[in-house]
Amino acid sequence: MLVQYLWSFYVMLQFWLLCRSKTFTWKKTAMFMLLGVVLVIPITAWTLMTAHGLIGGKTSDTWSIAVVTPIVEEVWKLLPLGLYLFFSRRASSMSLGDYTLAGAAAGVGFQLMEELGRRWLNSGIIGRTYGYSTTMLGGETIHWDFWALFPGRFEESFFPSLMTVSHPVHTAMVALGIGMAVRFRKRLTNAIYSLPALLLAWSILDHAAYNGQYSLPDWFMKIHEWTGSGYQTKDFFLLMLVLGLILDYIALNRVRSRLPMMEGERFVDPFTELRHMSAAFFRKRERFASVMAWTRERREMGFSLQYGNTEAVSVQEDLRGRMQHHYRMAAGLSLIALLIGAGLFAGFAAYWQAPVQPDDNACFSCMFDSLQNWWDRLSFREKGAIVLGAFALSLLFVGFWPALGIALTAASIPGSGHEIAKNIRDPKRLLTPENAAAALLALALSRVPFGRLAKKGEERLKEWLEKLLGRRTKPEPDVPRKTEGDKPEEKPDPDEQEQAPPKDSDEYVHWSKAKYKGVELYDSRNGALGEFDGIDIENGIFYEAKSAEGLNRIHPKTGKPQQTPQQFTDKQLYQKTRTRINNLIEKAVGTRTTPDGTSDVPTLEEIKGIRNFQFQLDGDTPELRAAAENSLNRLRQEFPDYTFTIRFGVK
Structure with a gap:
């Protein structure tokens, strides 16, 4: 079962790498895979049971295997x-790569459970001897090849005459056809919906022909032969995928003037994105994840500008938070069900293999001894497969590093079974001087920001190499640095800080001195759409106060800041302001005061004409200034008729 999950994870990874125009995150893609497990499988089973309950017959009948089952499953x-x-209110801004990923992930989840069922119910001397996918007349029928694209095809190894691709390929092809129909229905009328209908019919044809190849009529098999006997399906899908990627990037380049571009980048294309990600990985790996997220978010913004309706643009931030909340709930329930199923399977396996009465001396600590004995008997490859399986399974629910931690922890528990058992039998062992010293040392090391030490060590090594080679490196272009001739910057007096003129405006007014404070927007359902900290009607200024307290706080385990300045400004300055402007223009129907706001607030019509945002931030570092400028430039590109300024160090 673990091997089957790794195969399914490998198939999902292939689709993830090929769909270069995607805007879906890995977690959202995993959500579709989980839905293929917990939603599609039960509904399919209930549908087939209902059909047999109404019509009768056996599940081995031709009409059930070759007619009803292919239609219902596809x-x-x-x-x-x-x-x-x-x-989803963001569905209008999906890319064609997103449609493909959604279909492929649901197909991966469905095929995972189908193959787990086959492995679970595998019986017979041939299956036990040669594997669950081997038959007497057909030989090997399910092929999982590492060097194959989309492994898991169905084809007899003895005298093959037809085949069917895996479930992910069929569903991804139909989903991509649906995406093309949705994208081009205005240009090509509703007749374009015949494309996904034909692709669905083709998938059902391939599926039905393989299931009933020895019992279906000759005319049906002849039609299947005209369509390539299943051998042309994957090739046709790959051509569709290439066409979909080309269309996606053409659409992105239509709005590239409103998108942030990388240095030296003239067009948005997958090859330049891959080049920048590769450069980040090999030169500065700490930026690799940020570059990947940035390219995905840029594509998301481009498709939102090109195809997103008003609702998709205005509620994107709130929708993302709500979907993440619901996804975590579904993921938690699925994980609990998986753990329960694994426990039942382990219990039944132990009962079948050793149906004896437990010894009277059985104890809780002995379980850990047995656990390590079992672990020690495993080969290196078996241990590696278990660690890899735990990592791949955890990656469905958490990020990369937490998944790696879970996998390593899962391996360390059985590897330390004897020590755990000794501690359970004799808790006083933990009070020895050796264990106390080890605990204190571990606590001290956990408080050391390892990432910061590594960075300093890297800088020391770089300086040593520069002295050795006689060269000097250039400073980072995106962070302002002081030169030798610069005067030291004087810190402003806290009492005079509010009276000092800001950098980007002629007259500075603290946001708390504004006439109107705490002005909230609301929609037609009386729902809150966000608030403005301060509003100056006479001068036409929105004041927004932001706090960067704790921004550079180091996480004790990772040794890195919990939030980078760029992540902070992208969320607090760019995303929230973008949502606020869109809500103000499209969804808001009125204004009202907040509990901490002024009793008198301006009307919606009075503030709709304001085009000036002034941010007041209590932090002030070179990195924070550079990050804020990047975020404000994104706002200026997206809203050219608005003015965005910022003042730092405002308490």
Whole structure:
């Protein structure tokens, strides 16, 4: 079962790498895979049971295997995508790569459970001897090849005459056809919806022909032969995927003047993005994750500008938070169900293999001794497979580093079984001087910002190499640095800080001195749409106060800041202001005061004409200034008729 999960994870990873125009995160893609497990599988089973309950017959009948089952499975695998298109307000800004990923992920989840069921119920002397996918007449029928693209095809190894690609390929192809129909329905009318209908019919044809190849009529098999006998399906899908990626990047380049560009980048294309990500990985790996996230977010912003409706643009930030909350709930429930199932499986396996009465001396600590004995008997490859499986499974629910920590922890527990058992039998062992010293040392090391020490060590090594080679490196271009001729910057007097003129405006007014404070927008349902900290009607200024307290706080385990300045300004300055402007223009129907605001507030019509935002930030560092300028430049590009200024060090 672990091997099957690793195969499914490998297939999902192939789709993830090929869909270069995606805006979905890995967690959102994993959500579609989980829906393929916890939603599609039960509904498919209930549908088939209902059909047999109404019509009768056996599940081995031709009409059930080759007619009803292919139709039901291929249609219900599209259910996660349909629910997302129906309920998600961001669906209008999906890329064609997102459609492909959604279909592929649901197909991966469905095939994972289908193959787990086959492995679980594998019986017979041939299956036990040669594997669960081997038959007497057909030989090996399910092929999982590491060097194959989308492994898991169904094809007999003895005298093959037809095949069917895996479930992910079928569903991804139909989902991509749906995306093209949605994208071009205005130009090509609703007749374009015949494309996904034909692709769905093709998938059902391939599926049905393989399931009923020895019992279906000749005319049906002849039609299947005209379509390539299943051998042309994957090739056709790959051509569609290439076309979809080209169309996606053409759409992005239509709005590239409103998108942030990398240095030296003239067009938005996948090759330049890959080049920048590769450069970040090999030169400055700490930036690799940021570069990947930045390119994905840029594509998301481009498709939102190009295709997103008003609702998709205005509620994008709030929607992302709510979807993440619901996803975590679904992921937690799925994980609990998986753990329960694994426990039941382990219990039954132990009962079947050793149906004896437990010894009277059985104890809780002995379980850890047995656990390490079992772990020590495993080979290196078996231990590696378990660690890799724990990592791949954890990656569905958490990020990369937490998943790696979970996998290593899962390996360390059985590897320390004897020590854990000794501590349970004799808790006083933990009070020895050796254990106390080890605990104190571990506590001290956990408080050391390892990332900062590593960075200093890297700088020392670089300086040593520069002296050795006689060269000097250039400073970072995006962070202002002092030169030898610069005068030391004098810190302003706290009492005079509010009276000092800001850098980007002629007259400075603290946000708390504004006539109107705490002005909240609300929609037609009386729902809150965000608030302005201060408003100056006479001068036409929105005041926004931001706090950067604790921004550079070091995480004790990672040794890195919990939030970088760029992440902070992108969220607090760019994303929130962008949402506020869109809500002000499109969704707001009125204004009202907040509990801490002034009793008198301006009307919506009075503030709609204001085009000046002034941010007042209590932090002030070179990195924070550079990050804020990047975020404000994104706002200036997206809203050219607005003015955005900022003052630092405002308490």
